[in-house]
Amino acid sequence: MNERSDISPKQKVKGSGGFRIGRRGFLIDAGLAAGALVSATSFSSASSAAAMQAGAAAHDGHVDRSFKCSSEPHRFRKSFYDLTDAEVRLLCSAVGYMRNGIKDKPLSVDSPVQWDQWVMTHARHCTEAKPGVVDQVHWSWFFLPWHRAYLWFLERQLANVVTTVLGQDGSKFALPYWDWISHKEIPNTRERAVNGAPSPLFGYDLSKENMVNDDGLGFDNQGLWDGYRKPTPQYPTMDPKNELTTDSKEHIEETIKYMSPESIQFMLLLDFEDFAGRAVAPQAAIPTPDGMGILEHYPHNNGHDWVGSRFGKNRNMGNLRYAALDPIFFMHHANIDRVWSLYQRPQPDPDVPWGSHKYIWGKQSYSFTDIDGSAVIVTVSDIVKCMTNITYVEPQVSPAIAAFSPQSVAQATNERMMTLVQSTDTLTTKPLTVQGQPQPEVNKLLGIFDENRTHPLSLLIVETGPIRYSDKFTIKVFVNKPDADRLTSIHDVHYVGSIRALDSASRIHETEKDITHFFSIMIAPSDSNFYNLVKPGESFSVTLVPVGPSQRDESFRIPVKSIKLKVYE
Numbered sequence: 001m002n003e004r005s006d007i008s009p010k011q012k013v014k015g016s017g018g019f020r021i022g023r024r025g026f027l028i029d030a031g032l033a034a035g036a037l038v039s040a041t042s043f044s045s046a047s048s049a050a051a052m053q054a055g056a057a058a059h060d061g062h063v064d065r066s067f068k069c070s071s072e073p074h075r076f077r078k079s080f081y082d083l084t085d086a087e088v089r090l091l092c093s094a095v096g097y098m099r100n101g102i103k104d105k106p107l108s109v110d111s112p113v114q115w116d117q118w119v120m121t122h123a124r125h126c127t128e129a130k131p132g133v134v135d136q137v138h139w140s141w142f143f144l145p146w147h148r149a150y151l152w153f154l155e156r157q158l159a160n161v162v163t164t165v166l167g168q169d170g171s172k173f174a175l176p177y178w179d180w181i182s183h184k185e186i187p188n189t190r191e192r193a194v195n196g197a198p199s200p201l202f203g204y205d206l207s208k209e210n211m212v213n214d215d216g217l218g219f220d221n222q223g224l225w226d227g228y229r230k231p232t233p234q235y236p237t238m239d240p241k242n243e244l245t246t247d248s249k250e251h252i253e254e255t256i257k258y259m260s261p262e263s264i265q266f267m268l269l270l271d272f273e274d275f276a277g278r279a280v281a282p283q284a285a286i287p288t289p290d291g292m293g294i295l296e297h298y299p300h301n302n303g304h305d306w307v308g309s310r311f312g313k314n315r316n317m318g319n320l321r322y323a324a325l326d327p328i329f330f331m332h333h334a335n336i337d338r339v340w341s342l343y344q345r346p347q348p349d350p351d352v353p354w355g356s357h358k359y360i361w362g363k364q365s366y367s368f369t370d371i372d373g374s375a376v377i378v379t380v381s382d383i384v385k386c387m388t389n390i391t392y393v394e395p396q397v398s399p400a401i402a403a404f405s406p407q408s409v410a411q412a413t414n415e416r417m418m419t420l421v422q423s424t425d426t427l428t429t430k431p432l433t434v435q436g437q438p439q440p441e442v443n444k445l446l447g448i449f450d451e452n453r454t455h456p457l458s459l460l461i462v463e464t465g466p467i468r469y470s471d472k473f474t475i476k477v478f479v480n481k482p483d484a485d486r487l488t489s490i491h492d493v494h495y496v497g498s499i500r501a502l503d504s505a506s507r508i509h510e511t512e513k514d515i516t517h518f519f520s521i522m523i524a525p526s527d528s529n530f531y532n533l534v535k536p537g538e539s540f541s542v543t544l545v546p547v548g549p550s551q552r553d554e555s556f557r558i559p560v561k562s563i564k565l566k567v568y569e
Contacts, residue, residue, distance in 0.1 A: 067378040069386040073171035075155065077338070079395040080176040080187035080331055088189060088200050089219055090168065091176070094158040095327050096220025097165055105165055112373040113157055115325075121369070122150065122324040127470075129506040135364070136506060138320075139517065140290045141277040141348075142364055144340050145383040147333050151175060152387045153368040153376075154330060160371040177334035179395050180259045180303060184238035186231050187331060190396075198233040200224055201328055206233075226326040228315040229307055238306060247547060250490045251474075254498065255306050258298035264339060266457055266524050267294050269568060271415060272347050274459060274520060276340070279348070279355045282364035282380075289463075291518030292501075295339060298522070301500045303332050305472075318472075320502050338392045350381035414569040417461075418442045420534070421542060421563040427464075427475070429551045433482045433543045434560065438536060445567060447536040455531050458523040459566040460496060462544070465559030466510035467501075467517060469549065473556065475499040476545040477521060479533040484543045496530045497521035516561065 083091070099115040101107035107114055125146065129136035137146040155175045163170030178187045188199035203209065204221035215221060235242040238256055240249040257263060270293075273279055277293035292301075307328055308318020316322040316329075323329050348354035350362025362381025370376045421436040438446060460477065478484040481494035489495070499519040523530050534540050542563055549556040 065374060065376055067376050067382045067386070069382070072156075072389040073159075074389050074391065075159075075174035076391045076393050077174045077177055077334055078393045079179040079183070081179060081183050081190055081193075082393075082396050083176055083189050085189070085191055087176075088204070090162060090166070090173070091158075092200065092204055092221060092223035093166055093219040094161045094173070094223075096223030097161050098158065099223065100220060102165070102220075112369050113371070117369065118154055118157075119322065119324040122329075123321050125366070127320045127503060127505045129504070130509060135283065135366070136504075137366075138296065138502075138504070139277065139292050140280045141273065141293070141361065142280070142380065143277045143293065143296050144337070145361075145364075145380045146366060148337050148340075148387060149366065149368060149378055149383045151330060151334055151337060152383075152390075153370065157369075157371055174390075175334050176331055177338050177392065178328060178331035179335060180299070180332075181261055181264060181335070182395060184256055184259060186229070186236040186307070187328065188236070199236055201226075201229075202233045202236075224327045226316055226328070228322075229317065229326065229328075230309055230315060231307065246487075246489070251302070252306065254490065255299075255302040258302055262526070263298070263522070263524065264342075266522065267298075267339070268343055268345075269457055270294060270459075270522075271345060272343075273355070274566070275343060275345070276347075278518060279357060279359050279361070281357070281359050282361070288512075288514060289516035289518060291520065294459075294520055294522050295336060297500065297520065299339070300332075300336055301502055304502060305500075307332070320504060341392055350379075350384045415566060416445060416569065417564055417566040418445050419562055419564050423560045423562060425560050427544050427546060427556075427558040427560055429546055429549050429553055429556050431485055431543055431545045432560065433541050434563065435539065435541050436534075436563070437539045438534075442565070443536040445565070446531075446534060455523075455525045455528055457525055457568040458530070460521040460523060460530065461564040461566060462499060462519045462521070463561040463564065464517045464519070465561060466512060466515040467507050467558050468510050469553075469556045469558070470503060470505045470507050471549065472503045473501055473549055474547040475519075476547060478543040478545065479530060480540055481543055482541055484545050486545060486547055488545065493529055494533065496523065496527070496533075520566075 078087075095115070096102075097105075097107060098113065098118075109116065111117070124134050125137040128134065135142070137143055155173070158175070159170035159173040161170070162168050162173045176187075186199045186201050188197075188201075192198070192200065198206070200221075201224045203225045204219075204223070205215075205217065208215040208217055208221065231237075231242075238252055238259075240252045243249045243252055267275055273291075273293065275293050275295055277296060278289060278291040280288070280290050304317050304320075304323060307326065308323070309315035316326045317332075348361045351360065353360055362379055362384065365377055365379045367375045367377055418439075418441055420438070420442060421434050423434045425432055425434055462475075462477070476484070476486075476488070476490070476498050477496050478488065478492065478494045479496055481488065481492065484492070484494065490498075499521065501519075544560065546556060
């Protein structure tokens with residue numbers, strides 16, 4: 001996992017207080033690409049109505065065109081907390097237009113650039129993905145580039161609305177990011193927080209709303225609001241005290257933990273597949289083996305669930321089919337992309353065979369909707385090489401991660417992996433306990449850590465067979481606790497972590513026995529439970545406890561193949 005890569009997603013932009021994304025940013029800052037970029041230009045100011053008609057015609061005729069690198073305005077994405085009131089109003093107006101249109105410039109629900117069409121694009125590539133038809137963009141190394149392009153095209157569309165509909169300079173528009181590393185709450189701005197006003201994502205100014213008179217604001221003050229969120233204006237923060245059940249309280253505790261500066265720093269130490277997702281073949285009908293990276297597994301999944309629902313299908317962000325209906329979805333993913341921009345370890349060159357299977361990452365292609373409504377074919381190579389006009393501006397009140405030195409995560413790391421448990425058992429809605437007996441090589445691995453030394457950064461990796469269960473689920477993992485059940489607390493000394501998967505209807509197609517999924521549980525050096533429980537030469541047990549599925553649900557069946565330990569020394 002030490003293949004060389006020229007990609008360096010985190011590069012300081014002189015005088016900007018932010019970071020460029022992509023290889024081109026690295027070349028510019030290194031002085032190696034002088035003159036390689038043409039000057040940025042703003043989007044075309046062609047009639048919005050004409051653009052919509054052209055787009056509809058292109059889609060009806062199934063006309064796709066290839067993506068071409070071109071000059072784009074440099075966009076500076078800021079923390080939502082740092083937006084001015086004027087910037088929030090502009091964002092409300094642009095999103096509101098894509099969702100609802102406006103009186104003198106209506107936007108048809110059939111338009112390919114209407115908000116719901118963007119929502120369906122996400123749904124097709126996650127919960128509706130079908131092997132060999134539409135590629136799944138979760139649970140693999142395609143998770144990060146696909147969502148980067150998704151943000152890029154939506155941002156481009158919103159900027160076009162700013163120019164052609166709202167009459168302002170769209171070249172200066174950029175999506176904000178939800179900085180949940182330092183602000184674990186429904187995003188609010190500093191300006192509103194100081195004045196005691198609720199987040200504009202609860203409705204820009206609810207005091208102006210009534211059922212009789214125009215609110216007089218001149219824009220859609222409900223543009224960022226989504227009525228299906230779990231947090232409310234009264235309880236907008238990630239706080240276990242705001243939850244009703246023990247499960248939800250503990251879920252919030254873990255969400256806070258995995259969004260902490262410490263956890264993000266440890267994620268940045270992982271190799272690329274552990275961080276971003278397992279390498280799978282481009283256009284693979286059955287991508288096997290696959291697996292979520294830690295960035296998707298923890299802050300991504302937990303953030304979706306906190307904004308939406310813990311379980312069930314009644315709230316948008318908590319359910320992937322409807323998640324992108326909520327404007328906060330894009331701010332959440334902008335922060336995921338921002339964390340990727342901080343990653344400094346070797347990454348795959350998109351055009352060079354990489355990893356043990358020598359897959360060429362950049363060959364994977366997707367279709368996105370451009371500002372005129374036409375479909376554009378984009379490859380991962382295009383995404384990595386061309387979508388480099390984004391700078392993530394550091395938060396004005398910098399959290400620990402903002403001051404994090406890239407050199408501290410770029411140093412060489414020894415990685416070793418050993419199998420702890422070989423299993424042929426199947427996890428159902430009842431807890432499953434599997435036995436482990438450390439082999440000599442495992443004894444040696446575990447033996448290098450004694451009570452007088454700091455524990456290493458490690459991953460406990462659970463390998464499974466096909467999963468046909470389509471709803472979300474959580475699996476708590478305990479060591480030497482065979483009597484663990486759904487009520488056993490995460491504060492029990494035998495608890496070592498959890499697996500958390502969001503919903504996906506596409507999983508019902510998993511019938512092939514050779515399908516393999518990997519789920520990684522990050523064990524930070526400060527998490528001492530595992531190394532206190534698994535010791536050289538001693539047998540041990542691992543108990544997997546499903547949470548979420550009804551105990552009578554016979555469709556929940558997960559073959560467990562093995563449990564491995566990967567140690568970063």
